[in-house]
Amino acid sequence: MVPHLITALNGPINELEQRLLDATPVIERWFRLEWMEHTPPLYCAVDIRNAGFKLAPVDTNLYPDGWHNLSPDTLPLAVQAAQAAIEKICPEAHNLLIVPESGKLSSFYLASLARLAEIFTMAGLNVRLGSIDPLLKRATPMTLADGQKLTLEPAQRQRFRLGLKHFDPCTILLNNDLPDGAPGILEDLHEQYLLPPLQAGWTVRRKSRHFQCYEDVSKRFGKLIGIDPWLINPLFATCGQIDIHEAYGGDCLRTHVDALLTKIRRKYKEYGIAEKPFVVVKADHGPRGMGIMTVRDVKDLADIGAKAPKAGAAPVPTGEVIIQEGVLTGERIHDAVAEPVVYMIDRYVVGGFYRIHAERGADNSLNAPGARFVPLPFAGNAHLPRPGAKGEARAPNRFYMYGVIARLAMVAASYELEATDPELLDTA
Structure with missing residues (x-):
């Protein structure tokens, strides 16, 4: 199920949210059946936007950082979920190797790494950090801002096994999205579990493939509970390779942006939505927050590539791009725009936080310099939704809906990883 957490949006439950609450028994059974057939990623984090009329994921991260931003009172849930995951994968496990990002590690990332190691240590494993950075030649102790100490070892x-000196792990937990490709040190491992698998890295992974899987999931789910899948699914299109500096390099982008905006306008008219639609253009692979451009009118692209962008304007993504329906956020914390980020281990929601940005609008990406993070704490002692609650007492149930959307994204991620699994492709 989903923890009962406090959310920022305390207005009345809208029609979409009420439909999800009313269908809780059907929804939970559906998820149980999905997990009987498909294996969830070991962990992931999902960025969600709640526009009131629409509730949808906008990004799914299979190598999440930010674990230290979760409220400490949600830690027991994370530990229990980690125990359940390890019991399924390698019941006899006692050693876990976490492979972090390479290069210079920020204090933010080190704090996240420390919390991730703490979760799996409390789950009953010996946890050590093994870097695949070729520049790391010896064990390197690091002191965090709060005084905690971590040691990175080469x-x-x-x-056919990866480990450390005098440390042979059963399971290797990747917290490195491999933006430069999978190094040979991680390939062809025998009798060791590498999680997430290599095809989850950005050499293979594409956001468009994930959202195609999510679209398929949302259609089945929408039919299950009797809603229009668009209410939980951001429309998207892809544009292959583009180079705006070449002749006609922006034609594909303009064509797809125009078509997608037209589709969104039709939906807004169907539901009587007065807001102006927009799309987000971003690289089809690579970490979230990279090369994002918001477009509200295809005319904004008329001079794309013909002149230098205005000072302060977002760079235009090149190469493979995805054009995604923009989803407004109706949430605020201290007058700053906010969006929930939901964290999961195995098939369980274990908590989340709000990403907030005082200098961004409801139609902007909040994953930008200046963003802050506010943990989602438990609402009193209740950990479960209360479908029969009245009035304002129903508002904390909103996080249940966020958990449903996040788990739908996780189901899509499981489909995505199956579709790119080299072993399954070889037998197809």
């Missing part, structure tokens, strides 16, 4: 490859 990972060692012994024939």
Whole structure:
């Protein structure tokens, strides 16, 4: 199920949210059946936007950081979920190797790494950090801002196994999205579980593939509970390789932006929505927040590539791009625009936080410099939704809906990983 957490949007439950609450038994059964057939990623984080009339994921991260931003009172849930995941994967496990990002690690990332290691340590494992950064030659202790200490050690490859000196793990937890490709040190491991698998890295992964899987999931789910899938699904299009500096380089982008805006306008008219639609253009692969451009009218692209962008304007993504329906956010914390980020381990929601940005609008990406993070704490002692609650007492149930959307994205991620699994492709 989903923890009962406090959310910023305390207005009345809208029609979409009420439909999800009323269908809780059907929804939970559907998820149970999905997990009987498909394996969830070990962990992931999902960015969600709640426009009131629409509730949808806008990004799914399969190598989440930010674990230290979760409220400490949600830690027991994370530990229990980690125990459940390890019991399924390798019941006899006692050693876990976490492979972090390479290069210079920020204090933010180190704090996240410390919390992630703490979760799996409390789950009953010996946890150590093994870096695959070729520049790391020896064990390197690091002191965090709060005084905690971490030690990064160079990972060692012994024939078909990866570990450390005098440390042979059953399971290797990747917290590195491999933007430069999968290094040989991680390939062809025998009798070790590498999670997430290599095809989850950005060499193989594409956001468009994920959202195609999510679209398929949302259609089935919408039919299950009797809603229009558009209410939980951001429309999207892809544009292959583009280079705005070449002749006609922006034609594909303009065509797809125009078509997608037209589709969104039709939906807004159907539901009587007065807001102006917009789309977000971003790289089809690579970490979230990279190369994002918001477009409200195809005319904004008329001079794309013909002149230098205005000072302060977002750079136009090149290469493979995805054009995604923009989803407004109706949430605020201290007058700053906010969006929930939901964290999961195995098939369980374990908490989340709000990403807030005082200098951004409801139609902007909040994953930008200047963003702050506010943990979602428990609402009193209740950990479960209360479908029969009245009035304002129903508002905390809103996080249940966020958990449903996040888990739908996780189901889509499981489909996505199956579709790119080299072992399954070889037998197809």
